[in-house]
Amino acid sequence: MSTPRIPSRLSGYYFGLIALLYLPIAILFVFSINANTTLSFPMQGLTLGWYRQLLESEAVLRAARNSLVVAAGSSAVATTLGTMVALLIARYRFRAKGLLVALAVLPLIVPFVVLAVALLILFSALHVDRSLWTIGIGHTVVALPYTLLIVVARLAGFDPNLEEAAMDLGANYPTTLRRIVLPIIAPAMVSAWLTAFTVSFDEFALALFLAGTEPTFPVYLFSQLRFANRLPIMIALAVLLMIGTLTLVFIAERVRRVE
Amino acid sequence: MLDRRATFWVLYLPPLLWLGAFFVVPLILMAAFSFRADMRGEVLQGWTPTLKQYAGLFAAGSYWRLLGISAFMALIVALISTALAYPIAYFLAFRAGRRAGFYLVLLLVPFWTSYLLRVMAWKFMLGSNGVINSFLMYTGLIHEPLTALLYNRNAVVLTLIYVWIPFVALPIFAALQRIDLALFEAAADLGATPFRRFWRVTFPLSLPGVFAAFFMVFIPTVGEYVTPLLVGGSRGSMYGNIVQDFFTKAANWPLGSALSMIMLIATLALVALAVRIVDLRRLIE
Numbered sequence: 001m002s003t004p005r006i007p008s009r010l011s012g013y014y015f016g017l018i019a020l021l022y023l024p025i026a027i028l029f030v031f032s033i034n035a036n037t038t039l040s041f042p043m044q045g046l047t048l049g050w051y052r053q054l055l056e057s058e059a060v061l062r063a064a065r066n067s068l069v070v071a072a073g074s075s076a077v078a079t080t081l082g083t084m085v086a087l088l089i090a091r092y093r094f095r096a097k098g099l100l101v102a103l104a105v106l107p108l109i110v111p112f113v114v115l116a117v118a119l120l121i122l123f124s125a126l127h128v129d130r131s132l133w134t135i136g137i138g139h140t141v142v143a144l145p146y147t148l149l150i151v152v153a154r155l156a157g158f159d160p161n162l163e164e165a166a167m168d169l170g171a172n173y174p175t176t177l178r179r180i181v182l183p184i185i186a187p188a189m190v191s192a193w194l195t196a197f198t199v200s201f202d203e204f205a206l207a208l209f210l211a212g213t214e215p216t217f218p219v220y221l222f223s224q225l226r227f228a229n230r231l232p233i234m235i236a237l238a239v240l241l242m243i244g245t246l247t248l249v250f251i252a253e254r255v256r257r258v259e
Numbered sequence: 260m261l262d263r264r265a266t267f268w269v270l271y272l273p274p275l276l277w278l279g280a281f282f283v284v285p286l287i288l289m290a291a292f293s294f295r296a297d298m299r300g301e302v303l304q305g306w307t308p309t310l311k312q313y314a315g316l317f318a319a320g321s322y323w324r325l326l327g328i329s330a331f332m333a334l335i336v337a338l339i340s341t342a343l344a345y346p347i348a349y350f351l352a353f354r355a356g357r358r359a360g361f362y363l364v365l366l367l368v369p370f371w372t373s374y375l376l377r378v379m380a381w382k383f384m385l386g387s388n389g390v391i392n393s394f395l396m397y398t399g400l401i402h403e404p405l406t407a408l409l410y411n412r413n414a415v416v417l418t419l420i421y422v423w424i425p426f427v428a429l430p431i432f433a434a435l436q437r438i439d440l441a442l443f444e445a446a447a448d449l450g451a452t453p454f455r456r457f458w459r460v461t462f463p464l465s466l467p468g469v470f471a472a473f474f475m476v477f478i479p480t481v482g483e484y485v486t487p488l489l490v491g492g493s494r495g496s497m498y499g500n501i502v503q504d505f506f507t508k509a510a511n512w513p514l515g516s517a518l519s520m521i522m523l524i525a526t527l528a529l530v531a532l533a534v535r536i537v538d539l540r541r542l543i544e
Contacts, residue, residue, distance in 0.1 A: 010350045014362065017347060021369045021425065024380030027390060031383065081274040088270050100271075103278050109530050110286075111482025113499040114519045117506050118285035121292055121516070125301075141282050144274075173263040204375045205485050209506065218375045225379075225489075242372045249371045253364075 025242070032236040037229050050236040060237055063220035067201055070132050070216055074139035075147075075196030079189055081140070082147025082196075086185075087177070089148075090155035091163075108145040112205035115141065120209050130212035138206040143196035150195060154188030155181075187255050194252035198245055217241065286523070293516035312517035322501065322518060326525065328412075329498040333480035336416055337473045340423040341431075344472065347424075348431035349461075363432070370425040378489050381418045385409040385490065410492030418490050419480060427472045434468025435461070467537060474533035481529065482522055498522060 035045040054060060085104045089097065107115065119138050123130060162184070166176040182189075204218035211219045221238070224230045294308040316322055347366065355362045369377065384390045385408040392404040408414065438461065446456045484499030491497070502522065505515030 008354070010346055010354050013346050014350045014355075017343070017424070018365060021366070021421070024377055024384060024421070025369060025372060027383060028376060028380050077277075081277055084270040085274045088267070092267055092270075094267070100275070103282070104274065107282060109478065109526065111479065111499065111522055111526055113482055113484045113502050114289070114523050114526075115282075115285070117502060117512075117515060117519050118289040119281065120506060121288045121512065122281070122285040125288060137281050141278070144278070173266050177266065198371070202373050202375070208485075209503075218373070221375060221379075238373060238376050242376065245373065246368065246371060 028235055028242075029239055031232060032239045034232065037232055050232040051240075054233050054236045054240075057233055060220070060233060063215050063217045064237060064241065066132055066214055067217040070136045070139060071197045071200040074136040074200045075143060075193050077136075077140045078143035078196040079147045079151075079193040082144050082192060083151050083185070083189055085144075085148050086151035086155055087181070089152055091160070104148050105145045107141050112142070116206045116209035119206070123210070130210055132212075132214050132216070134210040134212070135207045135216060136200075138210050139196075139200040139203055142203070142206065143199045146195050146199060147189075147192035150192040151185055151188045154185045158184055190255050191252045194248050194255070198248055198252075201241075201245065289516045290520055292513055293520045295513040295516075298510065298512055312514050315514065316517050316521070322498075322521075325496075325501060326498045326521070329483075330481055330525075332412060332416055332419075332497065333477050333483070336419045336423065336480050337477035339416075340420045340427045340476055341469060341472050343420070344424050344428040345431055345465075345469070348428045348435055348465075348468075351428070351432050352435035366425045366428060374422065375485070375489075377422060378418055378486050381414070381421065382409065382490050385414055409490060410494060412491065412495045415487045415491040415495045415497070418486050419483065422486070423476045423480075427476055430471040430475065431465060431468040434465045434471075438464045470533075470537045474529075474537065478526060478529050478533065482526060 030043075032050055033046050033048065034043055035047045035049075036043070082104075085100065088094075089101060116138070119134070120130075123134050128134065162180055163176050166180045167173065171179065202218065203216075204222065207216050207219050208222065215223065217237075221234050224234055291308075293312055294310070295306055296309045296311050300306060351359050351363055351366075382389070386392070387404040387406055387409070389409070391408060392401075395401045396404065442460055442464075443456060446460050451459065482499050483497055484503050487495050487497045487500050488503075491500075498518075499522070502515055502518050505511045505518065509515075
C-alpha cells in the first residue's frame with residue numbers, strides 16, 4: 001500500500017506548527033507565575049503570589065461566577081430548544097421545515113456585532129436594563145445551532161423502528177419520546193449542553209454590548225486590560241479557567257464517544 | 260395520531276417563539292432603526308422613515324473603503340490559514356497513522372482555549388515591552404523597541420491566522436479522509452509520479468474541504484471586531500469596529516444600524532455564494 005510520498009518533513013511541519021500554536025498559551029502560563037507585572041526578558045523570578053491574590057480578589061471571582069451562571073443557564077435553554085428543533089427535523093414532515101432549519105442555523109452566520117446591536121436595540125425598545133439576563137438571552141441564540149447539530153446527528157443515527165415498536169405496544173407519542181427517545185439521545189444532549197456552555201463561557205463579542213453593571217469574566221478581563229498591575233491576577237484566573245474549559249471539552253468528547 | 264400532532268406544537272412553538280423574539284424581531288428593529296433620522300423619541304413610537312442614513316453612507320467613500328479593506332483582510336487570513344492548514348490535514352489523514360486521533364486533539368486544544376485570551380497573548384508578545392521586543396533587546400539585536408509589531412493591520416491578520424488554523428484543518432482533513440485509497444494505487448500503477456499523483460488525484464478530490472475551510476474563515480472574519488479592538492488599535496480597525504463605535508462612543512444608532520444592515524447583507528450574499536460553490540449537504544454527511 002502506498003500513499004503519495006510526501007517527504008517526512010511533513011511531521012516536522014506538524015510539530016513546528018503545534019509548537020507555534022502553543023507558544024502564546026505557554027506565555028500566558030509563564031505570565032501567571034512571573035514575579036514582575038510585565039512579561040519581559042530577563043525574567044525577575046517566579047511566584048505563586050498572583051494565584052494567592054486571586055483568591056482574595058472579590059471582583060475577579062464575582063465575574064467568573066457570573067460567567068458560570070450565564071453559561072449554565074443559557075446552555076440549558078439552548079439545549080432544550082435545540083433538542084426540540086432536532087426532534088422536529090428528524091421525526092416530522094412539515095411544510096415550514098426548511099424555514100425552521102434556516103432560522104435555527106442562521107445565528108451561526110450573522111456576524112456577532114450585527115446580532116449584538118440588534119439585541120441592544122430590542123432591549124432598549126422594551127426598556128429592559130442590560131444585565132446577566134440579556135447576555136444569557138444572546139448566548140442562547142448563538143449556542144442553539146451547535147446544540148441542534150449535535151442532537152440531530154444522534155437522532156439520525158438510531159432506528160425509528162424503536163419508536164414504532166413502543167407505539168405498537170400501546171405507548172402514546174409523548175410517552176415514547178420520554179421513555180425511548182430521550183434516554184437514547186441523552187448523551188448527545190449532555191454533549192450539546194457542554195458545548196453550549198463553553199461557547200457561552202468564552203463569548204465576548206455579544207457580551208460586551210449586552211452587559212450591564214455585572215460583567216462576565218471576558219468582559220471584566222477586557223475592562224481591566226488598562227491596569228497593568230491587575231493583569232497577572234486576571235491571567236492567573238484565566239489559566240485556571242483554561243484548565244477548566246479543557247476538562248469540560250474532554251468530558252464532552254468522552255460522553256459523545258460512549259454512545 | 261392526535262397526540263403526535265399535539266407533540267408537534269409543543270416542540271414547534273417554543274423554539275419558534277424564542278428565535279422570533281430574540282433573533283428575528285431584533286434584526287427587524289435594527290432594519291427599521293436604519294431608516295430613522297435621529298435617536299430622538301421612543302423606538303416603538305411612530306416616526307417618519309427616511310433614507311438619510313443610507314444617503315450619507317453612500318455619499319461617504321470611507322465606509323466602503325473600510326468594508327473593502329475588511330473583506331481583503333478576511334481574504335488574506337482565509338487564504339493563508341487554509342494554505343498553512345492543508346499540510347497539517349494531509350499529515351493527519353495519511354501520515355499520522357494510528358496516532359492521528361491524538362494528534363488531532365493536540366491541534367484542537369488551542370482552539371478550545373479562550374479566544375479573548377489567545378488574542379491577548381499576542382498583544383503581550385507583540386507589544387513594545389512585550390516578549391518579542393524585550394527578548395530582542397535583551398539579546399542586544401535591537402536597542403529601541405520595534406513599535407511596528409502591534410496596533411496595525413498586519414498584527415490583526417497575523418493574530419487571526421493564528422486563531423483560525425486549527426479550525427481550518429478540520430474540513431480539509433474530513434475531505435482527505437473520504438478519498439478512496441485505491442485511487443492512489445491506480446494512479447501509481449499507471450505510472451504517475453508522487454508529485455503528479457498529488458496534483459491530479461489528491462488535491463482535486465480534497466477541494467470541497469478546501470473551499471469549506473476557506474469560507475468558514477472568510478465569512479466570520481469580514482465581521483470581526485474583537486481582534487482589531489485588541490491588537491489593531493486605531494490603525495488596524497475593521498468594518499465591525501465602526502459599527503461598534505456608532506453604538507458606543509458616537510451613540511449614533513441609526514447610522515450604526517444602516518452600517519450594520521450593509522454588513523448583514525454582504526454576509527448573506529457571501530453565504531449564498533459559498534453555498535453555490537460548496538455543496539453543504541456533502542459536508543454534513
